[in-house]
Amino acid sequence: MLGGQARGLQTVSLPDLPYECDALEPAISGEIMQIHHQKHHQTYVANTRLLPLLLQAISEADVSTNVQLQSTIKFNGGGHINHSISWKNLTPIIDGGGEPPREVLGSAIDSQFGSLEALIEKMNAEGAALQGSGWVITAKAFAINKVTNKTLLLQDPLITKGASLVPLLGIDVWEHAYYLQYKNARAEYLNNIWKVVNWKYASEVY
Amino acid sequence: MGSCFYNSHLLVTQVNTCQLPPLCKQRRRQINGSQRAAKVVAYHGFKTPPYKLDALEPYISKRTLEIHWGALHCAYVEGLDKQLGKSDVLYGYTMDELVKATYNNGNPLPEFNNAAQVWNHDFFWESMQPGGGGMPIQGLLEQIEKDFGSFTKFRENFIEAALSLFGSGWVWLVLKREEKRLAVIKTSNAITPLVWDDIPIICLDMWEVSNYISPHLMLFLFHSSE
Numbered sequence: 001m002l003g004g005q006a007r008g009l010q011t012v013s014l015p016d017l018p019y020e021c022d023a024l025e026p027a028i029s030g031e032i033m034q035i036h037h038q039k040h041h042q043t044y045v046a047n048t049r050l051l052p053l054l055l056q057a058i059s060e061a062d063v064s065t066n067v068q069l070q071s072t073i074k075f076n077g078g079g080h081i082n083h084s085i086s087w088k089n090l091t092p093i094i095d096g097g098g099e100p101p102r103e104v105l106g107s108a109i110d111s112q113f114g115s116l117e118a119l120i121e122k123m124n125a126e127g128a129a130l131q132g133s134g135w136v137i138t139a140k141a142f143a144i145n146k147v148t149n150k151t152l153l154l155q156d157p158l159i160t161k162g163a164s165l166v167p168l169l170g171i172d173v174w175e176h177a178y179y180l181q182y183k184n185a186r187a188e189y190l191n192n193i194w195k196v197v198n199w200k201y202a203s204e205v206y
Numbered sequence: 207m208g209s210c211f212y213n214s215h216l217l218v219t220q221v222n223t224c225q226l227p228p229l230c231k232q233r234r235r236q237i238n239g240s241q242r243a244a245k246v247v248a249y250h251g252f253k254t255p256p257y258k259l260d261a262l263e264p265y266i267s268k269r270t271l272e273i274h275w276g277a278l279h280c281a282y283v284e285g286l287d288k289q290l291g292k293s294d295v296l297y298g299y300t301m302d303e304l305v306k307a308t309y310n311n312g313n314p315l316p317e318f319n320n321a322a323q324v325w326n327h328d329f330f331w332e333s334m335q336p337g338g339g340g341m342p343i344q345g346l347l348e349q350i351e352k353d354f355g356s357f358t359k360f361r362e363n364f365i366e367a368a369l370s371l372f373g374s375g376w377v378w379l380v381l382k383r384e385e386k387r388l389a390v391i392k393t394s395n396a397i398t399p400l401v402w403d404d405i406p407i408i409c410l411d412m413w414e415v416s417n418y419i420s421p422h423l424m425l426f427l428f429h430s431s432e
Contacts, residue, residue, distance in 0.1 A: 075372045131319055132395040133373035133414075154373040175374070175414035184278045184415070 014038075014045045015084050023092040027192045029181045037087070040176055044079030044155070047072060078155035082135060082170060089169045091198035101199035105168070105206040108147050119149070124190045126151050127173045138169040140206055147206075168202040252283040255331035262334060274415055279327040286320035301325050302400060309401040322396035326376060326409065329398075333408040346407070349381075353388040363390045364410075374413040381405040 017037055022030030054073055057065040091097040100116050101109060113119040119138065126149065127136040134153040141148050143164035150161050158167050171193060178189035255275060260268035290296055296317065299307060305325050308318035341347060341357060354360035360379075367390050368377045375394045382389050382404050391399060392412075399406050410416075 071372075132375075179415055183273050184281055 012045055012048050012051075012080065014042050015087065017087050019092050019095070024090055024097070024196045027097075027196045028090070028178075032176075032178070032180050035180070036083075036172075036176060041080070041083040044076045044083065047076035048080050050076075075155050078157040081157045082152070082155055082172070085167055086135075086170045086172055088201050089171075089198055090193075090196045091201070093196060095198075096200055097196035097198060098194060099199060101203050103203065105147070105199070105203040108206070112147050119147075120194055123149055123171065124187070127171055127190045128187050130173050133174045136171050136173060137167050138202070139165045139167050141165055166205060168205050169197060169199075252280055253328050253331075257336050261336035266334075270416075274411075275327070275331065278415060279324070282320050282323040282327065286317065286324055289317045289320060301328070305398060305400050306403075319396045322398050322401075325400065326396065326398050326411070329406060330376075330409055330411050333410070349388055360388075360390070367392050368410055368412055371412050377410045377412055379407040379409075381407060 014037075017033065020030075021033040021037070024033060050069060051073055054066065054069040056062075057069055100106065106116070109116055109119050113122065123136050123138060130136065130151055130153075132153070134151060134156075137150045137152060137158055139148055139150055139158055140146070141162065141164055143162075147168070148165075150158065150165065152158065152161070158165050158170075171190065173186060173190075178186060182189040182192075255271070259271040259275070262271070296304060296307065301321070301324065304321045305318070308315040308321050310318070342350060347357065350357055350360050354363060364377060364379065371377065371392050373394065375392055376398070378391050378393065378399050380389055380391055380399045381387070388407070393399065
């Protein structure tokens with residue numbers, strides 16, 4: 001009976017970083033990347049593997065375990081999804097980090113926000129204003145073919161904001177994403193992260 | 207300087223910057239709010255913890271306190287001062303009153319986040335003491351044993367709450383006023399049990415910054431005189 005569930009288990013694993021831990025310096029320190037990836041993200045992965053226990057609780061009609069695990073998996077699964085995408089959202093400067101988007105995505109941003117700078121300013125403002133833990137996301141709303149930004153709390157995945165939304169770029173504003181390097185200067189972290197944003201990847205998704 | 211209205215105590219509105227020690231303190235018996243001995247400072251004063259910054263080592267490092275208190279807590283005070291400076295409406299409130307008023311029955315005003323976080327952090331520093339740990343005594347211990355079964359069970363309860371908190375928040379031992387019993391509760395972001403008129407006894411900051419710089423065990427040190 002658990003065979004099918006075990007199959008699901010094998011696909012949940014920590015993806016490798018597409019670059020060395022220190023490749024995003026000085027914007028993001030190697031220390032942060034290492035801990036963020038190998039501790040935080042790894043924990044989300046490990047806890048997402050509790051999924052078979054949730055399925056078991058459902059089949060046994062164990063409601064309280066069911067409910068508890070649902071929130072654990074929503075949180076950790078969301079964390080795994082969000083972080084897996086976010087590693088691809090960044091890239092070292094030598095590989096094009098920070099280079100503005102061109103072509104279709106570039107024009108879409110210009111026409112909808114006025115300019116790339118305007119989008120960045122909006123993202124930074126929302127990121128700075130977020131109280132507690134969450135993400136700021138630039139997404140494509142496929143249903144209406146538009147670029148939009150959203151704020152996510154905790155580790156809620158983007159899908160919770162709309163079924164046709166696909167993330168182009170996500171910036172983690174949990175304290176663990178910047179504290180070791182920037183201390184409480186979240187605004188400074190936000191200003192600097194744009195230097196290593198991978199617009200190429202965002203364009204591909206778009 | 208404006209005039210004080212209905213409050214019976216004087217409040218001095220000197221603005222404290224984070225470089226200066228708090229200038230003006232006045233003690234008065236509080237008629238509501240927390241049970242601890244009330245210290246009313248100019249409401250935008252930046253209080254220092256009641257011990258040196260290295261006094262909680264090895265559990266909480268001096269570095270953590272320098273950043274957590276010296277930068278982050280300070281930023282909340284400065285943020286609050288800026289907001290309060292813009293409007294007379296909240297003039298003359300004590301910190302307890304300010305937190306409750308800006309909570310606005312669940313529809314928080316913009317000042318709430320800063321006010322509550324200042325309050326929470328002031329309380330957090332006082333929830334710990336050098337050479338602390340050990341056991342609570344007398345009335346508090348009896349109440350803990352009554353409401354949790356034993357101190358060990360309470361401690362387990364508290365740790366479990368801390369470890370199961372998603373995102374940013376706080377864990378509290380509160381005295382629930384209506385039910386007249388102790389409870390362990392978790393709150394998100396800046397929320398504090400003060401807004402429900404319950405009485406906090408101790409709290410633990412579970413925002414990541416609290417244990418990030420110095421990732422030691424979460425050994426919390428009880429203030430034993432409540």
